[in-house]
Amino acid sequence: MGEGVAERRERFEVAYRELYEPICGYALRRVREPEDAAEAIAETFATLWRRFDRCPRGAELRPWLFGVARRVIANQRRGERRRTALGQRLVESFDQAAFDLLEPAPETNELARAFASLSESDRELLSLVAWEGLTREELAVALGTSRAAARLRLHRARRRLRDALAPTQNRFSGGAEHEWT
């Protein structure tokens, strides 16, 4: 009836190898401290393992896993900072020197300032599209909401970014709205 342990593990390993880089990127783009990022990555894949029989398959798995990572990080921000052996082992291999050498994102241009002025939920929504490359449909999966709701929230976030960019928006859009997905 069900698949065996070996098959499940093999299938998990395929998914893990495909999604490890995107989840590392997702976490480290949102969490300043490598320890917290490592915890988020570890917890996200632990959740995937625990729910592997019940999680979406195929193309929906990636946005679903972003949704898991999003909740894990949200919990961290709510004060639930966990320190687990699993996360600690991952952070032990972290290359802090290389991290320190990464060129920081520009913080002085208008877009950066406008983006920083948005609420955390708007920033997350826009980041899921801009940084993770999610489509509207994938965004709905990641947010655990309907496509219509995801579309509406994205529209509002775009509008708020545009408003925040108001003095300079023509530079980006010529006054017209862009399709973001």
Next chain:
Amino acid sequence: MSGRSPVDSLRGLAPVSDVEAAALFGAAGCEELLAEVTRLPFGRRARSRHAPRRRRRLVLAIAVVALAVTATAATWVVLNRAPARETTSVECVIKGVDTIIPSTSGDPAHDCAVEWRREFGSAPPLVAYANELGSVTVLPRSATPPAGWRTIHSQDVALIELQDSLDDVINGLNSSCLTSTAATKLAETKLAKFGFTGWTVSVRDQQDTNTPGSCTSMEVVDPVARSITLIAGGGLSAGGVSLELADRLRPLTRSCESLPAAVASVRAAAGNLGLSESARTYDLNAVTDNSLRCASIYETVGGTIFLTVRGPSR
């Protein structure tokens, strides 16, 4: 530049690429995590215990020892177990999804029901349990808890309020950029206010936190050790509209209002800033506490803006 859409430009703000991020954790980290995760029990939640940062080395040391003994998932279940009543969060299982919410009322089932209603408009009958890890999990009454879990009806409200008041953006550690000295004094004041005696307040990385531009904005409250450890956070954790809302709420904390009046004032202040409960740009929890003479208002930030108002019903 004129041809670029904002989304293209936002991509340029990403602080690190996927490939760079994975490389930072190293190939060994990737392989080790895979090996460890697949050793976990399949299909069952194997939670990690919330461990304060300052105990990291101890946690790691014990985890390594435990690993040597058992080499199982139990190795990442750690330590410093406080009674479940003395915790300030609730694991609220909503339709099979675990959500960790901050405790608010002291009744974990009630707090979880509020979260259910926010998500779905209604909540099934719920039961709170002290789980095997010493934290609190709320399940629908229809669900059978794992063996060993026992029902729990309350959490320590004073501890919850202490945590809220420390995290607070209005008057707490996140209200301004505090030096370690100022943060210590503030924590001591909060302890006294909520009746905690015999506690100690210490600062981690003391040498860094009195330097200009460095803020002490995080803390670990440890009811077992009866201690608060302050941590340099580098800057305010909240920003933009969160701080603006705090500025508008601060005068309200100096007046003496009933709970309904304070809630109305908070909603008006949030509404004036374009914030909306229905859009979940903020969550408001109102807690009746007739032992108080005046309402208290706390604002914490994380994912959204959490506003907690405690006060007398009239």
